[in-house]
């Protein structure tokens with residue numbers, strides 16, 4: 526066994542394939558640093574003290590599209606959550622109501638974590654939700670498990686690829 530005495534937690538494997546560009550790096554977060562303060566022309570989120578929030582813009586704020594709106598424009602989700610199973614078919618309205626409430630809550634707290642769109646038909650047993658952040662992707666899945674049971678699979682994706690999570694209950 527090669528000498529490798531790292532004390533790093535085992536949950537995060539460092540990458541050594543030349544793709545390494547920082548911990549949890551999100552190209553949409555690091556594409557270009559906005560000046561501070563900045564306001565997004567699409568959603569009116571403001572960038573201040575290093576983060577995007579829903580605080581009211583300051584006068585004289587620069588215009589700079591936020592990473593979430595960049596993803597929405599490019600059609601590039603950070604995460605996808607697939608819902609499926611008989612429970613979804615039979616409780617379509619309840620499930621989609623929980624999705625809507627939870628997304629609303631997450632978006633208020635984290636301005637860059639939003640639902641991009643949903644496709645499919647809950648009453649036919651399959652829906653695909655696309656998000657601008659992995660926190661929302663994973664958080665929605667956990668909220669579904671908490672409310673309705675079932676199983677969530679949310680493997681961490683390689684840098685640059687979206688998280689592909691799925692929730693299922695038969």
Ligand SMILES: [Zn+2]
Pocket residue numbers: 565566567568569570590591592593594595
């Ligand atoms: Zn925006």
